[in-house]
Amino acid sequence: MGLIENLKSYSEGVQISTEKKELFTSFMSKGFPTTKDEEWKYTSLKKIVTKDYNIENTGEIIDSSTVEKYSLGFDNRIIFSDGKLIGSPNIKGVSVNGFSNFGSNTTDSILQLNKALAQNGFTISVDKNTVLESPIEILFFSTTENNFSQYRNLISVGDNTEVKFVERIQALNDSTSMVNNFTQINCAKNTKVEYNKIQNNTPESRLIDTVNVYQEQDSTCEINTLIFGGSFTRNNLNFEQNGSNCESNMNGISILDDNQLADNHTFVDHKSAHCRSNEMYKGVYLGHSKGVFNGKIMVRPDAQKIDAFQSNNNLLLSDNSTIDSKPQLEIYADDVKCSHGCTIGQLDENALFYMRSRGIGIEEAKAVLTYAFASEAIENISVEEVKLLAQKLLAHKLNVDLDFSL
Amino acid sequence: MSEQKKQSEDELLEKVTSTEYKYGFTTDIESDTIPKGLSEDVVRIISAKKNEPEWMLEYRLKAYKSWLEMEEPDWANINYTKPNYQDVIYYSAPKQKPVLDSLDDLDPEMKKTFDKLGISIDEQKKLANVAVDIVMDSVSVANTFKDTLAEKGIIFCPISDAIQEHPELVKKYLGTVVPARDNFFSALNAAVFSDGSFCYIPKGIKCPMELSTYFRINEAGTGQFERTLLIADEGSQVSYLEGCTAPMRDENQLHAAVVELIAMDEADIKYSTVQNWYPGNAEGVGGVFNFVTKRGICHKNAKISWTQVETGSAVTWKYPSCILKGDNSIGEFFSVAVTNNRQQADTGTKMIHLGKNTKSTIIAKGISAGKSDGNYRGLVKISKGATNSRNFSQCDSLLMGDKCGSHTFPYIEVKNNSSKVEHEATTSKIGEDQIFYCNQRGIGTEAAIALIVNGYCKDVLNQLPMEFAVEAQKLLEISLEGSVG
Numbered sequence: 001m002g003l004i005e006n007l008k009s010y011s012e013g014v015q016i017s018t019e020k021k022e023l024f025t026s027f028m029s030k031g032f033p034t035t036k037d038e039e040w041k042y043t044s045l046k047k048i049v050t051k052d053y054n055i056e057n058t059g060e061i062i063d064s065s066t067v068e069k070y071s072l073g074f075d076n077r078i079i080f081s082d083g084k085l086i087g088s089p090n091i092k093g094v095s096v097n098g099f100s101n102f103g104s105n106t107t108d109s110i111l112q113l114n115k116a117l118a119q120n121g122f123t124i125s126v127d128k129n130t131v132l133e134s135p136i137e138i139l140f141f142s143t144t145e146n147n148f149s150q151y152r153n154l155i156s157v158g159d160n161t162e163v164k165f166v167e168r169i170q171a172l173n174d175s176t177s178m179v180n181n182f183t184q185i186n187c188a189k190n191t192k193v194e195y196n197k198i199q200n201n202t203p204e205s206r207l208i209d210t211v212n213v214y215q216e217q218d219s220t221c222e223i224n225t226l227i228f229g230g231s232f233t234r235n236n237l238n239f240e241q242n243g244s245n246c247e248s249n250m251n252g253i254s255i256l257d258d259n260q261l262a263d264n265h266t267f268v269d270h271k272s273a274h275c276r277s278n279e280m281y282k283g284v285y286l287g288h289s290k291g292v293f294n295g296k297i298m299v300r301p302d303a304q305k306i307d308a309f310q311s312n313n314n315l316l317l318s319d320n321s322t323i324d325s326k327p328q329l330e331i332y333a334d335d336v337k338c339s340h341g342c343t344i345g346q347l348d349e350n351a352l353f354y355m356r357s358r359g360i361g362i363e364e365a366k367a368v369l370t371y372a373f374a375s376e377a378i379e380n381i382s383v384e385e386v387k388l389l390a391q392k393l394l395a396h397k398l399n400v401d402l403d404f405s406l
Numbered sequence: 407m408s409e410q411k412k413q414s415e416d417e418l419l420e421k422v423t424s425t426e427y428k429y430g431f432t433t434d435i436e437s438d439t440i441p442k443g444l445s446e447d448v449v450r451i452i453s454a455k456k457n458e459p460e461w462m463l464e465y466r467l468k469a470y471k472s473w474l475e476m477e478e479p480d481w482a483n484i485n486y487t488k489p490n491y492q493d494v495i496y497y498s499a500p501k502q503k504p505v506l507d508s509l510d511d512l513d514p515e516m517k518k519t520f521d522k523l524g525i526s527i528d529e530q531k532k533l534a535n536v537a538v539d540i541v542m543d544s545v546s547v548a549n550t551f552k553d554t555l556a557e558k559g560i561i562f563c564p565i566s567d568a569i570q571e572h573p574e575l576v577k578k579y580l581g582t583v584v585p586a587r588d589n590f591f592s593a594l595n596a597a598v599f600s601d602g603s604f605c606y607i608p609k610g611i612k613c614p615m616e617l618s619t620y621f622r623i624n625e626a627g628t629g630q631f632e633r634t635l636l637i638a639d640e641g642s643q644v645s646y647l648e649g650c651t652a653p654m655r656d657e658n659q660l661h662a663a664v665v666e667l668i669a670m671d672e673a674d675i676k677y678s679t680v681q682n683w684y685p686g687n688a689e690g691v692g693g694v695f696n697f698v699t700k701r702g703i704c705h706k707n708a709k710i711s712w713t714q715v716e717t718g719s720a721v722t723w724k725y726p727s728c729i730l731k732g733d734n735s736i737g738e739f740f741s742v743a744v745t746n747n748r749q750q751a752d753t754g755t756k757m758i759h760l761g762k763n764t765k766s767t768i769i770a771k772g773i774s775a776g777k778s779d780g781n782y783r784g785l786v787k788i789s790k791g792a793t794n795s796r797n798f799s800q801c802d803s804l805l806m807g808d809k810c811g812s813h814t815f816p817y818i819e820v821k822n823n824s825s826k827v828e829h830e831a832t833t834s835k836i837g838e839d840q841i842f843y844c845n846q847r848g849i850g851t852e853a854a855i856a857l858i859v860n861g862y863c864k865d866v867l868n869q870l871p872m873e874f875a876v877e878a879q880k881l882l883e884i885s886l887e888g889s890v891g
Contacts, residue, residue, distance in 0.1 A: 038481075304808070316823035327829070329814040334805035334835045344820045344827040
């Protein structure tokens, strides 16, 4: 059968609008992207989409201890079970609702599929002049076996607000599940938004995650992506700067082992003058893991005085790990400062020797150096709990028991 | 920036972008041409005119057949009207083939052309110690220093002669690095190439002089399909120069060359190019389409170094590459690509690491002015077996004017965990603080820009052999006149 067949038979059973039907037809005519597609050159979906999935969710009740297990313990929590909103916080100035059928035109087949079939997700709107101290935690749980779920989320932030989010997608069984998640973030003037993604799902889970950020004047938006789990992760992160003095920040950490694959695609579209972007992606690859990075910075004509920085650093720590990196610059304005750097290498032998000669075991020494390597990106995260989790997961992946909070 | 200074900079840019191509002239020599278009018959005619052996004709026909099945690539970041391949003349040779006992025998018209280009053959013969194999519209008309080279056993001749005189070498190596089926343009070249250079350096020989050829496109509407095959046998060493200028034309001219380098164990090849084909006028009318496939293979401990200064062509599509097959082999790529007016360049390199301890260095400098677009596109591939390999890439772009574009597309693929790859790229304009610093010290803005651009390109220009460095600087001057001193 395969996913395409599953989707086809599912679509025959549901009632959807003509617009959505058109989108679905358009998706079906194109299908999932293949490696012939430039944006998917290094990442093959073939093995994933030939499997069978349940498109419909059964939706089991989950108990609070399960929630606690995966939560970072924030007060404000939005909880989904199989896409259904089962817990939403009461915060002054913030309204949290379930799925809303917001539009956005796209030619991307995966987003077309999402728009056509998604029926779950959240809609958050934050009132003007709201400053939230504590982050809003978003938890997506899925209980159905071999589930293919699609979430469609919208965050609209009013002028002069400051808000943080922590998101986690978690399957509660070990079946081969897949999520197609789409989040749109609209940042109004003079806002500060931070969105943290913890991608530490079960070993058989797959994720295609797209975030589109639309920024107005004087806004700052930061997206942090921490990839530790899941067999397949593809992140598409797109920023569009529509006003002057915008800042877009991206930090990414991928620590992979076994047969994991993580593909980070980022795109910053500098449409207005006097804007900045900073990008830092770090990857550590163990086992048979594979990393892909594709970062694109576009500076449109007349978007002068742009300062764009991008770096992608990778550590290959095993014989069978691979990395494909493609940092791209497309510049159509002259008064800009754009740079990118990419490195691929190993831990410094001399540094390892130095530590070992002072009685630190090889595993610990490697862990310390690896942590030091990744910490540059971790340091940029402002939510303390997320930082600690990143450190804990890093130590766990490297098989050492180290306390990094020195 | 003060209003006045801004104005002077604008004037400067205006001047830079409005300089006309200086080398646009046509030599009036009767040519022997065949009808337009490409067909099996045309391939047969070309082969027959060259009096080629049967195996060569078969090679061409096979290439032609695979070309028919191929599509013109469109992945490069360039826009142009695809040439009508049936509207191109595929063969033209000057009718009168001069016997070159001395330079006085040379057609006075042709001699004048060379003089205009600033290549004085006799001067070069005496002073520069350079053997020049001048290719004019696909047929070699001048070949000097052959005797000196022959003493050492070095073969340096037009490839059509090599096919006659050294068929075993040509047969063994032709198409081994760039197979006919490699891409659309290489297939086209393999089918219709009319001439080019062949060079063979025997074992252990260090070539005593810089070998060089000049290519020129002359006959209106004639595509130039050059084929270069350079073989450096074990332990040999050679430095090869290639330079191009083309006369002014209003219709686009097609240039699809193929260059193959073979560096056997311990061999060292240095291949330098100064390219100044006609770029079209300020509106982008006319100009040469330069679709070139250049590739070299390095065996054990061998080294290939590509240096290029690209200032011409309306459209450039060129990726000189190194296949580092042997252990400890080295690949280098140094490039300055200047685009002005409406020129478009999509150029870069491929470094394919297969052997152990292989090293590669990429230094690419782009300068975009006017309404042009410059692209760097490169691939660094470290395969699983390439332990302890090393790559360093640096690609910088300098933007002059607010209507130009500069883009970078590096592909990095690493499958070996003991290798190190570093890549860095920057895009910026000439810093106002740099110009201010020079101004402060009494250096005018124009001279300051010249100074900065020269310094910016120094890493690459330093790689060129002496004779070429002068010419390269001349070309930079012409391309960016008013800003480069």
